[in-house]
Amino acid sequence: MAGKSSAGAGGLAWLSHMLLDSFYNHGQGVAIFWPLSDARLALPIPWFSVVYGVPPSLTPEMARAFAIELICYAPLVLAAIVARRLRI
Secondary structure (H helix, E strand, O other): OHHHHHHHHHHHHHHHHHHHHHOOOOOOOEOOOOOOOOOOEOOOOOOOOOOOOOOOOOOHHHHHHHHHHHHHHHHHHHHHHHHHHHOO
16 A cells, blocks of 8 residues: 555656646746657746756845745645645
8 A cells, every 4th residue: 555655646746846847937848748749838927937046046036936935835845744644
């Protein structure tokens, strides 16, 4: 049973990662069907932005991006923690 739930959780994480990557407003989209197709999924949300720079330094733009991601993703992480504690 543990193997099935681990595989399911891994698959769900992989699919949700692609969906979340499609939200960033970098204009390229995510090639979710590659190498079978060059089609790309792009669902840009205006306040999600890519911060460029290597290595990243803590700029106001970077702090804003971190804050937006924390606000958007923290409820999902908390829901996963609560579900695990309740063994849903």
